[in-house]
């Protein structure tokens with residue numbers, strides 16, 4: 113385990129290519145304070161270029177994943193401090209959405225206990241979300257008189273069906289992991305005692321795949337979401353060329369050679385040997 117990451121509000125362990133990141137304010141149910149968001153901006157910047165990290169898992173210490181934004185430190189305390197509030201909002205948005213959504217390495221949200229309010233931002237931004245079946249998800253904003261702002265309302269509509277989005281946002285009702293899987297808010301709900309193992313299995317599977325192919329693929333899907341067909345065709349052609357140019361291990365040639373010449377693997381059944 114690599115202990116080079118040291119933060120007040122975030123724990124990071126790097127184990128054989130997987131970075132296990134946990135929000136670490138369990139006494140406040142991992143509510144996201146400005147300081148925690150500041151730490152996470154730095155954590156993600158470093159993980160992006162850490163050559164020992166291929167996959168990032170985002171979890172939470174203690175009883176739950178996150179209780180959302182810190183109502184005291186992120187909201188009320190900053191109401192009459194516009195300069196500090198501007199910085200806090202920028203940093204909160206930066207790591208939870210801008211950076212994470214197109215993070216150049218695969219990301220997995222590993223969710224247990226609960227996920228409320230602003231926690232949906234990083235939940236949706238991650239490429240995969242694996243949750244314990246008994247996790248409680250809730251967009252509780254209306255319960256205390258605000259709207260699901262930041263990017264939550266928009267991101268949710270791009271993730272779950274229209275009727276489910278309105279139901280979650282307008283009633284504030286909690287749902288469990290099984291219902292979250294049904295509406296595709298998460299990738300998969302698993303028994304709580306399997307959460308870590310299932311997450312690790314997925315992470316290890318991703319580590320076997322060409323990292324530049326994964327980077328280009330996730331960015332291709334996420335960026336073209338907001339493009340027209342004409343723009344997407346042009347963007348994807350450029351992205352295809354960019355990925356081959358960036359790929360230091362020459363996956364394109366290696367993959368074809370292992371299939372056509374060596375006959376050592378079948379691309380339909382799994383990745384080439386790196």
Ligand code: ACO
Nearest residue numbers: 139140141143179180181182183184228229230231252253
């Ligand atoms: N902001 C600030 N503090 C919080 C938050 C939060 N979002 N959530 C929990 N805490 C604090 C509590 O104030 C309490 O602090 P204290 O020990 O100093 O009194 C501590 O964390 C423990 O919380 P409890 O409510 O006592 O814990 P319990 O296990 O009973 O309940 C639960 C947990 C259900 C998460 C509850 O704390 C809660 O409803 N939190 C708010 C969840 C929410 O609605 N989040 C969305 C916020 S809006 C947004 O993100 C945009």
